[in-house]
Amino acid sequence: MALAAAGASANVSAQVPTFASTSNLVVLSATALDGKGRPVTDLRRDELRVFEEGRPQRIEHFTEARELQARVLLLVDVSGSMNEALKTASSKMAAVQLMAALAAEDQVALAGFDSRYFGLVPFTRDRQAILRGLDSAEPFGSTALHDALDQAAKDLASHGEGRRAVVVITDGIDTASQQTPDVVIARSRALDVPIYTVSVVSPLDDPTSPDYVGQHQSSAAAAGSAQLARYAELSGGAAFRVSDFRALKRAAERISEELKHQYRLGYDAPAGPSRFRRVEIRSTRRGVVVRTRSGYISPS
Numbered sequence: 001m002a003l004a005a006a007g008a009s010a011n012v013s014a015q016v017p018t019f020a021s022t023s024n025l026v027v028l029s030a031t032a033l034d035g036k037g038r039p040v041t042d043l044r045r046d047e048l049r050v051f052e053e054g055r056p057q058r059i060e061h062f063t064e065a066r067e068l069q070a071r072v073l074l075l076v077d078v079s080g081s082m083n084e085a086l087k088t089a090s091s092k093m094a095a096v097q098l099m100a101a102l103a104a105e106d107q108v109a110l111a112g113f114d115s116r117y118f119g120l121v122p123f124t125r126d127r128q129a130i131l132r133g134l135d136s137a138e139p140f141g142s143t144a145l146h147d148a149l150d151q152a153a154k155d156l157a158s159h160g161e162g163r164r165a166v167v168v169i170t171d172g173i174d175t176a177s178q179q180t181p182d183v184v185i186a187r188s189r190a191l192d193v194p195i196y197t198v199s200v201v202s203p204l205d206d207p208t209s210p211d212y213v214g215q216h217q218s219s220a221a222a223a224g225s226a227q228l229a230r231y232a233e234l235s236g237g238a239a240f241r242v243s244d245f246r247a248l249k250r251a252a253e254r255i256s257e258e259l260k261h262q263y264r265l266g267y268d269a270p271a272g273p274s275r276f277r278r279v280e281i282r283s284t285r286r287g288v289v290v291r292t293r294s295g296y297i298s299p300s
Helices: 010-014 085-101 127-136 145-157 181-191 219-235 245-260
Strands: 025-033 048-052 055-057 061-063 070-077 107-113 117-124 163-170 195-200 239-242 262-268 276-283 289-291 295-297
Touching: 025 048, 025 163, 025 276, 048 262, 070 085, 070 145, 070 245, 085 107, 085 127, 085 163, 085 195, 085 245, 107 127, 107 145, 117 127, 117 145, 145 163, 145 181, 163 219, 163 245, 163 262, 181 219, 181 295, 195 219, 195 245, 219 239, 239 245, 245 262, 276 289
Parallel strands: 070 107, 070 163, 163 195, 195 239
Antiparallel strands: 025 262, 025 289, 048 055, 048 276, 061 262, 107 117, 276 295
16 A cells, blocks of 8 residues: 555655664654553653663663654454444544544544455545545455554554554454464564554443343454454554444544654664564653563564
8 A cells, every 4th residue: 555655745754753773773662651541741761661571771762752743544444244334333433533632733544454455545634535535435345354454564664753553443353364463463563563453343242331141252252352452462552342432432532642642762672683572661650651562573
């Protein structure tokens, strides 16, 4: 998808803080939350600690949330399994809520997927263009969720620095992917692309709904929700399960708040063989938890 053709002019791109490019620079997107789950917006560099495999690392680059513009790739499931009134309306409402909470200078792109991944609207500040793109999508076909997330992460990572995230709206049930979840998760972590997932389920499968009819979700719905939660956790995003408009609104508001307050940190990778390395960010401020991707593949 040619999202690169869309968005920002060279003028605007020049205003986005960037990190000096080196072969061993590890860049981390991070969200800080207080004890009540609210974003912490005023952390300083000296209040953060980065650990790789448990060992402290020197923070070489730090960009505060308020200095960054946002680029959000909204990825919408338009497969046949989403051909229900609630699911179709939920996709549009999520887009409306997210865009309303973003700043005017932030950019949104829209992509869809069924058995294939395709661009609908390139990066733009025109919110109506995104809504028109949603209206043009007709649910049809099988669901290649993992393949779509893989391509979406690559597209978003190609747009340089700034606050960024993929937000996927789906029922979470994959029926046609060539890629496995483990492969896609590993790539998204390497690209430093947080994935936020909104799993749209029936009230019958939602234990928080008054219409819930059993002790457990159906096996397909439960497996889909669990897989989406894993994508979110390991990439540094967050997962939400919704079965009504109120839950959807709460999810959209939280995603928007976190995106508005996303930090960017960079450190030099220690020497060593190419392999997966665990990463953790902690804050010295009491009660603050920092969320980021779980690790990266070190350069050779």
